[in-house]
Amino acid sequence: xxxxxxxxxxxxxxxxxxxxxxxxxxxxxxxxxxxxxxxxxxxxxxxxxxxxxxxxxxxxxxxxxxxxxxxxxxxxxxxxxxxxxxxxxxxxxxxxxxxxxxxxxxxxxxxxxxxxxx
Amino acid sequence: xxxxxxxxxxxxxxxxxxxxxxxxxxxxxxxxxxxxxxxxxxxxxxxxxxxxxxxxxxxxxxxxxxxxxxxxxxxxxxxxxxxxxxxxxxxxxxxxxxxxxxxxxxxxxxxxxxxxxxxxxxxxxxxxxxxxxxxxxxxxxxxxxxxxxxxxxxxxxxxxxxxxxxxxxxxxxxxxxxxxxxxxxxxxxxxxxxxxxxxxxxxxxxxxxxxxxxxxxxxxxxxxxxxxxxxxxxxxxxxxxxxxxxxxxxxxxxxxxxxxxxxxxxxxxxxxxxxxxxxxxxxxxxxxxxxxxxxxxxxxxxxxxxxxxxxxxxxxxxxxxxxxxxxxxxxxxxxxxxxxxxxxxxxxxxxxxxxxxxxxxxxxxxxxxxxxxxxxxxxxxxxxxxxxxxxxxxxxxxxxxxxxxxxxxxxxxxxxxxxxxxxxxxxxxxxxxxxxxxxxxxxxxxxxxxxxxxxxxxxxxxxxxxxxxxxxxxxxxxxxxxxxxxxxxxxxxxxxxxxxxxxxxxxxxxxxxxxxxxxxxxxxxxxxxxxxxxxxxxxxxxxxxxxxxxxxxxxxxxxxxxxxxxxxxxxxxxxxxxxxxxxxxxxxxxxxxxxxxxxxxxxxxxxxxxxxxxxxxxxxxxxxxxxxxxxxxxxxxxxxxxxxxxxxxxxxxxxxxxxxxxxxxxxxxxxxxxxxxxxxxxxxxxxxxxxxxxxxxxxxxxxxxxxxxxxxxxxxxxxxxxxxxxxxxxxxxxxxxxxxxxxxxxxxxxxxxxxxxxxxxxxxxxxxxxxxxxxxxxxxxxxxxxxxxxxxxxxxxxxxxxxxxxxxxxxxxxxxxxxx
Numbered sequence: 001x002x003x004x005x006x007x008x009x010x011x012x013x014x015x016x017x018x019x020x021x022x023x024x025x026x027x028x029x030x031x032x033x034x035x036x037x038x039x040x041x042x043x044x045x046x047x048x049x050x051x052x053x054x055x056x057x058x059x060x061x062x063x064x065x066x067x068x069x070x071x072x073x074x075x076x077x078x079x080x081x082x083x084x085x086x087x088x089x090x091x092x093x094x095x096x097x098x099x100x101x102x103x104x105x106x107x108x109x110x111x112x113x114x115x116x117x118x
Numbered sequence: 119x120x121x122x123x124x125x126x127x128x129x130x131x132x133x134x135x136x137x138x139x140x141x142x143x144x145x146x147x148x149x150x151x152x153x154x155x156x157x158x159x160x161x162x163x164x165x166x167x168x169x170x171x172x173x174x175x176x177x178x179x180x181x182x183x184x185x186x187x188x189x190x191x192x193x194x195x196x197x198x199x200x201x202x203x204x205x206x207x208x209x210x211x212x213x214x215x216x217x218x219x220x221x222x223x224x225x226x227x228x229x230x231x232x233x234x235x236x237x238x239x240x241x242x243x244x245x246x247x248x249x250x251x252x253x254x255x256x257x258x259x260x261x262x263x264x265x266x267x268x269x270x271x272x273x274x275x276x277x278x279x280x281x282x283x284x285x286x287x288x289x290x291x292x293x294x295x296x297x298x299x300x301x302x303x304x305x306x307x308x309x310x311x312x313x314x315x316x317x318x319x320x321x322x323x324x325x326x327x328x329x330x331x332x333x334x335x336x337x338x339x340x341x342x343x344x345x346x347x348x349x350x351x352x353x354x355x356x357x358x359x360x361x362x363x364x365x366x367x368x369x370x371x372x373x374x375x376x377x378x379x380x381x382x383x384x385x386x387x388x389x390x391x392x393x394x395x396x397x398x399x400x401x402x403x404x405x406x407x408x409x410x411x412x413x414x415x416x417x418x419x420x421x422x423x424x425x426x427x428x429x430x431x432x433x434x435x436x437x438x439x440x441x442x443x444x445x446x447x448x449x450x451x452x453x454x455x456x457x458x459x460x461x462x463x464x465x466x467x468x469x470x471x472x473x474x475x476x477x478x479x480x481x482x483x484x485x486x487x488x489x490x491x492x493x494x495x496x497x498x499x500x501x502x503x504x505x506x507x508x509x510x511x512x513x514x515x516x517x518x519x520x521x522x523x524x525x526x527x528x529x530x531x532x533x534x535x536x537x538x539x540x541x542x543x544x545x546x547x548x549x550x551x552x553x554x555x556x557x558x559x560x561x562x563x564x565x566x567x568x569x570x571x572x573x574x575x576x577x578x579x580x581x582x583x584x585x586x587x588x589x590x591x592x593x594x595x596x597x598x599x600x601x602x603x604x605x606x607x608x609x610x611x612x613x614x615x616x617x618x619x620x621x622x623x624x625x626x627x628x629x630x631x632x633x634x635x636x637x638x639x640x641x642x643x644x645x646x647x648x649x650x651x652x653x654x655x656x657x658x659x660x661x662x663x664x665x666x667x668x669x670x671x672x673x674x675x676x677x678x679x680x681x682x683x684x685x686x687x688x689x690x691x692x693x694x695x696x697x698x699x700x701x702x703x704x705x706x707x708x709x710x711x712x713x714x715x716x717x718x719x720x721x722x723x724x725x726x727x728x729x730x731x732x733x734x735x736x737x738x739x740x741x742x743x744x745x746x747x748x749x750x751x752x753x754x755x756x757x758x759x760x761x762x763x764x765x766x767x768x769x770x771x772x773x774x775x776x777x778x779x780x781x782x783x784x785x786x787x788x789x790x791x792x793x794x795x796x797x798x799x800x801x802x803x804x805x806x807x808x809x810x811x812x813x814x815x816x817x818x819x820x821x822x823x824x825x826x827x828x829x830x831x832x833x834x835x836x837x838x839x840x841x842x843x844x845x846x847x848x849x850x851x852x853x854x855x856x857x858x859x860x861x862x863x864x865x866x867x868x869x870x871x872x873x874x875x876x877x878x879x880x881x882x883x884x885x886x887x888x889x890x891x892x893x894x895x896x897x898x899x900x901x902x903x904x905x906x907x908x909x910x911x912x913x914x915x916x917x918x919x920x921x922x923x924x925x926x927x928x929x930x931x932x933x934x935x936x937x938x
Contacts, residue, residue: 014735021742056727083730085773100770101730103737103762 004116005029007048009039009065010081011057015101019052022105023112036060043069050116051078052108053095066095077115081108138233140183141219144191146171149228158203158212158233180204183231186214194218194226200236211240270305270344273351273362276322278303281360290344290367292337307335321348321361334365342369401580402439407470408573409441412549414466418565420549420558421449422527424485425537427545427577428502433492435502435546440485440527442552449553484526496520501534502543507567509533509558523548533558535566537574544574602698606682607636607652608691623671623698641670651679655692665699673700726773733769737762774829774896786824788817788852788859795831796850802839808846815853821927822904830900833893834863834920841867841918857926858906864919870912878910897922 006028008019013034020030031046033039036059043051051069055062066078077096085100097111119127132139138155140148151166159166159179166174171184180203189197197216202209213236219228264271270287274280283298291298291305298304306314310333317327327348334344344365351360405425412423422442426435443449492499497508498520511531513519523529532550536543547570551558597604598618606615613636621628624639636652637643646653655662661680668675676697684690737759744755796803796810803810820827838848842865851862870878879898901908906924 012731012735015731015738018735018738018742022738083734084726101734102766103734103741103759105738105741 003029004050005031005046005048006112007031007033007039007042007046007051009033009036009042009051009057009062010054011035012054019105022109026109028112034058036065039065040068043072049076050112051076052081052112053078055080055082055084077118079108079111079115136235140166140171140231140233142171142184142187142229142231144227146184146187148174155233157235181212181214181233183214183216183233186216187229187231190216190218190229191226194220200240210235210237212236267364269364269366271362271364272298273360274303275360276318276358278318280304290336290342290365291334297337305334305336307333307341317348318361321350322358324350324358326350331368342367343372344368401577401584403470404576404580405439406441407467408547408576409439410466410470412547412566412569413441418549418562418569420562421551421553421556422481422549424523424527424548425545426488426490426498426548428492428543435490435492435498437485437488438545440482442481444481444484446553481527488523488526490520490522497534498523498546498548501536501546505536505538505543507533507535507563509560509563511557528552530555531558533563533566535563535570537570537577539574539578544577547573600695603694603696605636605640605694605696606691607694609656609689611635611637611646611652613639614691641668643670651677651694652692655679655681655694656689659689671696671698673698674703675699725769730766730769733762733766737766771896782823782825783821784824785819785821786827788820788861789814791820791824791827792831792850792852792861795828795835798832799835799839802836803848806839806842806844806846808839808842808844808848811847811849813849813851813853815851817852817854817859818926820859820924822924823900826900826903827924830897830922831861831863833897834922837893838863838865838867838918838920841865841869843867855923858923859926860921860923862919862921864917866917869914869916869918870910871914872912875910875912879908 006023008016008023008030009032010016010019011034016032016034020032023030031042031048033042034057036057039051039053039057042048053062053066053069057065062080062082066080069076069078079097079099080095081099081101083101096115099108099111102108132152135152136154138158139150139152140155141150143149148166148169148171151163153163155163155166158181159175161174161178171187172182175182175184181201186197186199189195189199195218199214201212201214203212204210213234215232215234217230217232218226219230221227264282264284267284267286268289270290271282271284272280272287273282280298280301280303283293283295287298287305288294293304303311303314313332317330320327327346330346330348332344332346333341335341345368346363346365348361348363350358351362353359409423409425412418412420420442422440424440425438427438428434429436443451490496490498492502495518497510497516497518500506500518501508510516510519510533513524513530513532529550529552532548534549535547537545537547547566549558549566600617601619603620603623604617605613605620608614613631613634616628616631621631624631626639631639637645637647637650641647641650649664649666649668651662651664651666654664659681661678663676663678665674665676667673676699678695678697679692680694681689682691682693740755740758740762744752744759747755792812792814796812835848835850842848846866848866849862849864851860851864853860853862879894898908901922901924904924905927906922908923909921910918911921912918
């Protein structure tokens with residue numbers, strides 16, 4: 001359906017899989033990473049069209065990763081996807097969107113669709 | 119007279135004569151005796167006949183006829199003797215006359231003794247003798263008094279011719295007796311002749327003039343003052359024949375008297391100066407008064423005076439003030455001016471005391487920066503160290519003269535006295551007579567010393583007073599600047615004193631508060647307040663501290679009330695300190711709340727990470743399952759999905775409560791805000807058939823975070839909907855009060871238990887089966903974030919009313935002005 005590639009960065013392997021399966025069901029190509037180092041490697045290697053990025057990762061925080069991704073490709077849309085609402089704590093994020101994780105992925109999917117359509 | 123007649127006559131005479139008659143023979147036998155003898159003997163005269171006179175009279179009488187007869191018998195002549203008779207303690211006298219009776223041969227054979235009572239005569243004689251002696255003595259005494267008297271005693275005739283002149287007169291007036299007697303009043307000065315003559319006339323009239331003070335001229339022409347007493351001299355007929363004058367030279371007394379008057383004036387001056395000084399507690403004025411008193415002619419009369427005060431800490435004598443002319447010209451001008459102005463010491467003292475304080479003396483400027491180390495050995499330092507006065511007659515002859523001082527002011531002679539108060543030397547008073555060169559006498563020193571004692575105590579008083587004033591000012595400043603309200607209330611509940619904080623808080627002037635009842639002015643009541651700290655302290659007579667809520671003053675206060683007693687220990691009132699802790703209390707509550715939040719926050723953040731992730735997977739995969747399953751299994755997956763959704767909802771609520779949410783304010787219309795919320799809850803309202811009453815008053819424009827405010831109001835509205843039964847009523851009002859927009863949401867629901875009321879804003883407090891207990895907590899927090907206020911009124915069974923008031927902020931006003 002689409003040749004778009006999503007990079008899912010989350011240390012929770014269940015969520016990683018859930019996202020992967022859901023997005024694949026929607027026709028995206030999905031690559032995953034479980035930590036910061038892996039995320040940056042995958043980003044380099046896979047050249048995704050969009051990234052969903054968790055903040056709390058075992059080796060480095062999501063903001064650090066976001067900055068490095070944006071340095072490499074300022075135009076790539078990144079959705080911060082977190083268990084805790086950090087929006088007010090990090091107001092000047094350069095991420096395109098922010099979402100609090102939910103078992104209902106409709107909002108996230110809508111967001112991806114919208115960002116990729118631009 | 120014939121013989122018979124003579125015989126008869128003799129017999130009668132013998133019988134009745136008062137004199138006693140005894141006839142004796144040579145053997146002293148009593149031949150005959152008359153009755154009158156019984157006056158002197160206790161034996162009847164008849165029994166005396168033929169008895170031996172010597173025996174019987176010796177035994178029974180005090181007289182001795184035989185003794186008198188003895189002479190007559192021996193020489194044949196008439197003998198007369200006197201005898202003193204003491205009978206019954208009474209003295210009497212007799213005269214015994216013995217007459218011889220001759221026989222024919224011329225021999226004395228018998229003797230007639232006539233006893234005559236001469237007592238009366240003798241007494242008269244004695245008296246006369248005594249009087250004579252007395253007169254003689256008195257005369258001698260008077261003469262010697264007159265002669266020896268230190269006073270001049272002079273007698274003159276009525277024409278003023280001197281009759282007598284005593285030694286005193288010689289000494290006092292200088293005229294010898296011979297020079298004075300026979301002259302006309304030689305000691306009266308011509309200018310006093312007339313008044314003297316008037317005196318003369320009065321004395322002639324019999325008057326005695328006592329202690330007239332008048333003047334007399336001595337032989338050498340000197341005039342002296344005398345005290346004179348003039349008395350008339352009368353003859354036996356009582357006619358005034360002369361005048362005696364006693365005068366005393368009182369010139370010396372007068373001198374002493376003058377001296378006394380002078381001393382008295384000095385003392386009264388001293389008294390005046392010291393009382394004037396005591397009236398002044400301003401140290402500078404006092405010092406000026408002291409030095410002026412020292413230098414004024416009316417005062418101590420020195421030319422210049424300097425006051426040095428001892429600085430104990432720095433061990434120096436510091437020039438404090440100097441008064442006096444700095445040059446001859448100035449001295450002349452000052453004295454000239456004083457003589458023209460004729461100002462008294464009293465005037466000058468008064469000027470210094472009440473007039474503007476001036477320090478115009480050039481001389482003073484020499485003095486002010488002068489510092490003399492006490493370690494130096496000079497007259498000034500010795501005055502301090504030895505507490506002794508010094509009178510330096512010649513500075514060149516005195517090796518310890520104060521050279522520095524002399525270089526500055528120049529002097530030939532000066533004196534110093536220590537100012538001692540309570541055994542401590544406060545300083546030194548230095549004086550000199552630089553301009554008139556008058557030597558400083560012992561007298562001056564005495565006066566100066568007496569004066570310095572007064573000065574010292576006055577300075578000490580002034581210094582103490584200064585300290586007291588300073589302390590008082592400090593206390594007053596502290597009292598006034600205390601931000602707490604301090605109120606002194608007397609026993610009768612009358613406010614006696616307050617600090618500024620009180621008038622500021624009450625918005626009334628000091629005068630409007632003082633003297634009024636504390637309960638009226640502080641609590642707006644007609645009688646003592648039940649929580650009155652003053653009342654409680656009065657009852658306990660002990661300090662009392664308590665936290666009280668006062669709706670009249672509008673706040674929570676820590677009141678500290680302490681009883682005040684006067685020096686006799688009588689309770690006179692209380693001092694009450696009201697510390698407004700309303701804000702503190704709010705802060706404290708906020709701290710407690712945020713502490714709870716922080717603890718909660720930590721839990722929540724963990725929960726977020728540890729629970730949300732599994733929930734997401736759980737719910738996510740359940741959804742995936744649901745899509746792929748059928749029948750019961752599909753339903754199970756759906757249940758899981760729904761329950762996970764509910765859990766996620768609770769989690770979000772908890773997390774949104776814990777989170778520090780950024781407030782994003784914008785200008786909104788409160789009515790629209792309410793309408794938006796009402797739209798959200800409309801389905802629930804309709805479902806329960808609730809009557810919604812909407813009252814939209816004037817509400818203006820609010821500058822708030824619409825999402826947060828929406829959340830806050832929604833929580834309350836949701837609670838209201840849950841609380842009311844079917845067919846209940848919810849009233850939503852918006853209006854303006856105290857520059858704030860008020861949202862009032864009232865329901866006719868079950869109400870909140872009174873015991874629960876204090877806890878409704880606490881996190882996790884809920885009375886509902888299905889509730890997080892965070893709704894009202896979040897609402898409360900949002901209202902606080904907007905500097906607003908939330909109150910609740912509730913009655914079980916009647917309903918609950920919440921009022922949220924949100925102040926119009928300054929930004930709000932700015933915008934409004936711009937728009938306006």
